[in-house]
Amino acid sequence: MISPMSAVVIVGGGPGGYEAALVAAQMGAHVTLVDSDGIGGSAVLTDCVPSKALLAVAESATQVRDSGALGITGAADAVGVDLAAVNRRIRDLAGAQSRDTAERCEREGVRLLAGRGRLDGPGAVLAELADGRTERLEADAVLIATGARPRVLPAAQPDGQRILTWEQVYGLAEVPERLVVVGSGVTGAEFACAYQALGSEVLLVSSREHVLPGEDIDAAQVLEDVFERRGMTVLRRSRAVAAVRTADGVEVTLADGTAVRGSHCLMAVGSVPNTEDLGLAGAGVRTTDGGYVEVDRVSRTSARGVYAAGDCTGVLMLASVAAMQGRIAMWHALGGAVAPLDLRTVSSNVFTDPEIATVGYTQADVDADRVRAEVVTLPLATNARAKMQGISDGFVKVICRRGTRIVIGGVVVAPKASELIFGLALAVEQRMTVDEVAATFTVYPSLTGSLAEAARRLRAFD
Numbered sequence: 105m106i107s108p109m110s111a112v113v114i115v116g117g118g119p120g121g122y123e124a125a126l127v128a129a130q131m132g133a134h135v136t137l138v139d140s141d142g143i144g145g146s147a148v149l150t151d152c153v154p155s156k157a158l159l160a161v162a163e164s165a166t167q168v169r170d171s172g173a174l175g176i177t178g179a180a181d182a183v184g185v186d187l188a189a190v191n192r193r194i195r196d197l198a199g200a201q202s203r204d205t206a207e208r209c210e211r212e213g214v215r216l217l218a219g220r221g222r223l224d225g226p227g228a229v230l231a232e233l234a235d236g237r238t239e240r241l242e243a244d245a246v247l248i249a250t251g252a253r254p255r256v257l258p259a260a261q262p263d264g265q266r267i268l269t270w271e272q273v274y275g276l277a278e279v280p281e282r283l284v285v286v287g288s289g290v291t292g293a294e295f296a297c298a299y300q301a302l303g304s305e306v307l308l309v310s311s312r313e314h315v316l317p318g319e320d321i322d323a324a325q326v327l328e329d330v331f332e333r334r335g336m337t338v339l340r341r342s343r344a345v346a347a348v349r350t351a352d353g354v355e356v357t358l359a360d361g362t363a364v365r366g367s368h369c370l371m372a373v374g375s376v377p378n379t380e381d382l383g384l385a386g387a388g389v390r391t392t393d394g395g396y397v398e399v400d401r402v403s404r405t406s407a408r409g410v411y412a413a414g415d416c417t418g419v420l421m422l423a424s425v426a427a428m429q430g431r432i433a434m435w436h437a438l439g440g441a442v443a444p445l446d447l448r449t450v451s452s453n454v455f456t457d458p459e460i461a462t463v464g465y466t467q468a469d470v471d472a473d474r475v476r477a478e479v480v481t482l483p484l485a486t487n488a489r490a491k492m493q494g495i496s497d498g499f500v501k502v503i504c505r506r507g508t509r510i511v512i513g514g515v516v517v518a519p520k521a522s523e524l525i526f527g528l529a530l531a532v533e534q535r536m537t538v539d540e541v542a543a544t545f546t547v548y549p550s551l552t553g554s555l556a557e558a559a560r561r562l563r564a565f566d
């Protein structure tokens with residue numbers, strides 16, 4: 105434990121870094137934050153914030169396009185998208201969010217340095233600043249929060265025009281006519297959904313049997329059905345090995361030798377950690393074979409006084425987890441009360457249409473007997489509010505432990521599932537029983553009514 109008034113140096117200004125900086129400053133430490141690309145990090149500038157802003161536009165376009173089914177005339181066929189304007193707005197709002205975050209850090213007393221940081225032994229950081237100077241910063245505690253970047257296949261080099269990473273799509277001036285999305289994980293699925301709604305013909309190349317291999321299988325099935333019903337082509341068990349430009353677009357070669365063509369290609373084949381050239385080995389910080397920094401549940405690395413948070417640790421690549429790891433690191437380093445990171449209480453969301461939100465234990469855990477639990481799934485099609493809003497796809501799923509009836513997990517597949525999951529997340533975090541959830545009033549009519557209804561049905565198992 106070190107005392108407040110200590111010197112803390114943070115390398116990387118994404119959610120892992122800036123949230124840690126705010127906590128450390130609040131606890132009275134002298135905090136310096138070195139960042140190379142803008143406060144807010146990839147989360148704010150290239151990944152999370154811009155992609156969710158794009159998906160918000162896509163959602164609006166879909167709502168207008170589907171409004172005919174509710175009896176609204178004149179709108180459905182008139183939807184058009186000015187992608188140059190959409191992207192300008194997105195870049196502006198991401199930039200503004202970055203500036204807001206930087207201003208907040210400075211207001212709270214954090215010293216911000218623009219440049220690249222690297223460890224100079226475990227107790228110091230060498231900062232090569234954007235203005236050409238170099239500063240050596242002594243530290244009682246160092247936090248590495250340098251994030252990750254898109255993985256690039258050697259035979260599919262992005263050119264920023266036709267072959268794109270998810271960081272480059274905000275430069276597009278027109279909606280791609282035919283977009284090949286390579287990768288059907290969360291990022292691939294979100295972009296496939298967005299561009300289809302914006303008017304692209306989308307071909308999704310999935311190396312697995314189903315899209316979203318890491319998610320609830322029933323939820324993934326709903327999404328796949330919706331994608332295909334709207335006209336998307338999903339190529340299953342197809343691994344892309346190369347992408348090259350042609351005279352008027354791109355050609356993507358699959359592992360079986362066949363090729364698919366499009367006007368553009370978006371590569372979403374995972375991330376690699378930004379952990380090269382950080383002086384980690386010299387400072388005694390161990391990394392995994394994949395280059396991720398090894399950390400324990402209070403964000404300690406193998407080097408005394410050096411902590412790490414966020415995507416560079418590969419623990420769970422979410423902005424919310426990065427931020428929590430960063431805060432935990434500072435609470436631990438500065439002697440505050442600290443509970444170790446508990447991934448079982450993390451709620452996460454896939455921002456497709458419909459959204460897929462999850463928390464806690466999964467159906468796969470139950471099926472594999474990793475936990476003895478009961479599961480109730482209720483389709484939204486029977487929910488009164490869903491009928492009024494014209495929602496026919498989606499469900500809620502609640503998982504409780506056998507015996508104690510404590511809620512240990514759940515899934516919501518619905519518009520705004522990211523908001524609806526909070527009730528279940530609260531139940532999981534607070535170890536509430538299905539009785540307690542069932543006894544809680546929900547608004548009538550509401551989608552949350554289905555959550556309480558699922559809890560009521562789980563009581564019936566006793």
Ligand SMILES: Cc1cc2nc3c(=O)[nH]c(=O)nc-3n(C[C@H](O)[C@H](O)[C@H](O)COP(=O)(O)OP(=O)(O)OC[C@H]3O[C@@H](n4cnc5c(N)ncnc54)[C@H](O)[C@@H]3O)c2cc1C
Binds near residue numbers: 138222
């Ligand atoms: C397309 C996409 C959408 C996503 N959407 C969501 C979402 O909706 N919700 C969610 O929770 N998560 C989302 N994520 C994940 C989320 O963006 C990451 O988990 C989050 O950015 C991790 O934060 P971080 O602080 O670890 O790193 P980052 O946000 O990557 O920030 C790291 C910063 O460190 C800087 N840096 C790197 N090396 C150095 C160095 N040597 N010196 C100084 N600075 C350095 C980088 O330039 C960057 O500014 C999404 C990811 C992607 C790819």
